Amino acid sequence: MIPSTVADRVSPHLFEARVVRNDALCREHFRMVLGGGDLAGAVAGQFVHLGPSRAGADDGLAMLRRAFSIAGLRSTSDSCEFDVVYRVVGRATAWMASLQNGDGVSVIGPLGNAFPIRTAKRHAWLVGGGVGLPPMLWLADALAAAGRNAVGLIGARSSDLLAITIDGDASLSPDATSASRAAKEFSACGVPVVISTDDGSLGYHGHAAGALSAYYGRAGVAPDDLVVYSCGPEPLMKAVASFCMARSIECHVCMERSMACGMGTCQSCVVGVRDELATDGWRYELCCTHGPVFDATRVIWSGDPAGGVQQ
Ligand SMILES: Cc1cc2nc3c(=O)[nH]c(=O)nc-3n(C[C@H](O)[C@H](O)[C@H](O)COP(=O)(O)OP(=O)(O)OC[C@H]3O[C@@H](n4cnc5c(N)ncnc54)[C@H](O)[C@@H]3O)c2cc1C
Ligand code: FES
Structure with a gap:
């Protein structure tokens, strides 16, 4: 459960x-x-x-x-x-x-909390960039065990910064239109991947949000049959969240904050979230106890106006 x-x-x-x-x-x-x-x-x-x-x-x-x-x-x-x-x-x-x-x-x-696994949606895509990869590895296992059609979209700045083992013989789509069994850590649980690198040294040339857009364009998956999970640098998660929100695709992001206590005591790990019941339309939640996984529609990213108020 x-x-x-x-x-x-x-x-x-x-x-x-x-x-x-x-x-x-x-x-x-x-x-x-x-x-x-x-x-x-x-x-x-x-x-x-x-x-x-x-x-x-x-x-x-x-x-x-x-x-x-x-x-x-x-x-x-x-x-x-x-x-x-x-x-x-x-x-x-x-x-x-x-x-x-x-x-x-x-x-x-x-x-912290967990990535929700939606049994009513057949497709689950995991978009991980850089050090956002770790929670995606375990989530891929969990999604495969739950029988979802999972695909990993994994990005790094360069091929020598990819923290996964790529099968040297595997062919990787340079235009991110197909997923392959190239990454051993994901293929162990049967999850294919689309690899992207910012410098184009492996797979799709660009960041993982660009690969998401290209892959979505060819996958023919209905938005209400798909859930996207993302973890990585905030600009990546923000781009993934905007892509999903523009298409009414459910999206969950795994946020990072410096955490002194990790259990709700020190208040050092706040994330701004939209809340229409709050006076200004937003409030803070704690990344360590309310998160680290947040529904992407709620997150106020750095620089976003929320309820007319700039954080
Ligand atoms: C819920 C959660 C899960 C995480 N999972 C992983 C993981 O799986 N693998 C991993 O490598 N890292 C992960 N991190 C980040 C990790 O906690 C930091 O990299 C670590 O605290 C750095 O400690 P340090 O003493 O080596 O670096 P420091 O000297 O403390 O920091 C070095 C640099 O990293 C920045 N930094 C430190 N902590 C954070 C943070 N939490 N968020 C953003 N920037 C930070 C600092 O501002 C500084 O620029 C996670 C963070 C959170 C909150
Ligand atoms: S880390 Fe202390 S309240 Fe979140």
Whole structure:
């Protein structure tokens, strides 16, 4: 069952996990497999808050926890194993990249809400750009298991920044009019992909929202039979949201904010949302507890006027 309300969700808990693998995927991204603890009941879209282990070599390394989407989850004989795909951008992610197999990581999770899976719609497309890829990996599994016709539209700035394994023999459509089984991580669950790169070094030449438009133009899918999910840089999600809203296609976006607590206490992670009942036609919601997944029609993007009020 997909949790849809706060009351439905599995309660987050604090546990120590161990690094099972920590491999470089491309020039900037790593995939860490963490074992131990219990994320049973977690669903695609939810995230974990990671920090240095309380016991062990990282004692004395003081930093706030950082949020990472759960990119995959598997049961093991004694607990579970889950994946985090991360891009090294600063202190915490550099610490993560330095971890060795067996090292401890402190985890709080699962946190946040989930991507809704619409059983009444046959088609589900996942538009992920750059570091927006991780939640799409697990969502592809969930959609395939739910019997949806899922397609991934995955973009990166350049082919050497794509955090997935491309089969070198696979042919990729340069005009994004067909999806292929080129990406091993997606084809494992039977989901074909359209690859795009901003510099044209692989697949469609342009960003993933451009690939979405080109693919939609040829797919012949009715707008009310399609749901689009997106995660990535805000300009990409904004472009995907506008494309979908202009065609009355249901769209859900996975937002990112700096998150100090991850559970609704510090108020550091606000997202402006439209609310016709609010005095000015909009209000703030918390990315960590109301999101990170939001109905795209509600989100007020940076620079958007909302209810006549500029944020
Ligand atoms: C719900 C959620 C899920 C996320 N999932 C992933 C994931 O799967 N993989 C991944 O690589 N990253 C993910 N992130 C972003 C990740 O939390 C940040 O990259 C991480 O906190 C950076 O920590 P740092 O100490 O390495 O960098 P810092 O030194 O803290 O920051 C380096 C740069 O990144 C920017 N930055 C830091 N955190 C964020 C943020 N949350 N949103 C936007 N910009 C930020 C800073 O402004 C700065 O410019 C997610 C964030 C959220 C909120
Ligand atoms: S991160 Fe503290 S309220 Fe959202």
